[in-house]
Amino acid sequence: MQALVEAIRQQGEILPGGILKVDGLVNHQLLPDLTREMGEAFARHFAPLRPSKVVTIEVSGIAPAIAAAMALGVPMVYARKKKPVTMKEPIFTAQSVSRTKGGVVELFVSSEFLGPADRVVVVDDFLASGGTLRALSTLLAQSGAQLLGIGCVVEKQFEHGRAKLADLGVPLHTLANIVRMEGGELTVEPGR
């Protein structure tokens, strides 16, 4: 997605610990036109799989996921990282590690909104080590929902998340690919 690639080239900042800051377009401020375009790109790719739901993880996955769900015309469910009192049992859970905040986080989705009848496309903001998406796939398996595909806005190729998720056997589509971010130099290519 060329507009996204250009925006990351202009605004992306390399932070210590191999973190790419794109807060101006993905993780803090959101740009409506760019976000809509992300959703349409995911929808074009995944519509032929006839998903019944888009699933993501709070917080940064919500914007691209709702954009994709709007373009696909299906509901979007986000895994919560703290269980609210409103959440109805039975609940599916899995653990992941937060890359930007540190520590182990627990993901929660109620069976009220996810079950064996669901055909799911997962959409998230970053694919790095793949740990978060692995946790979400474990949670989906508990629910009996079928995972059809995974879409991520930004892939950090050098963290090899794509290879680590290959055993899931589903298509993985990203919109921008960070090939390298070493020595203060950022190499961004279109996703794959």
Ligand SMILES: O=P(O)(O)OC[C@H]1O[C@H](OP(=O)(O)OP(=O)(O)O)[C@H](O)[C@@H]1O
């Ligand atoms: O492939 P991984 O190594 O698992 O990294 C990707 C995950 O890291 C971020 O979550 P994080 O909890 O840091 O941030 P968020 O609360 O902004 O979504 C991001 O939103 C992805 O879910």
Ligand SMILES: O=c1[nH]c(=O)c2nc[nH]c2[nH]1
């Ligand atoms: O803002 C972010 N920048 C990153 O480099 C990253 N990797 C995983 N999750 C991330 N979030």
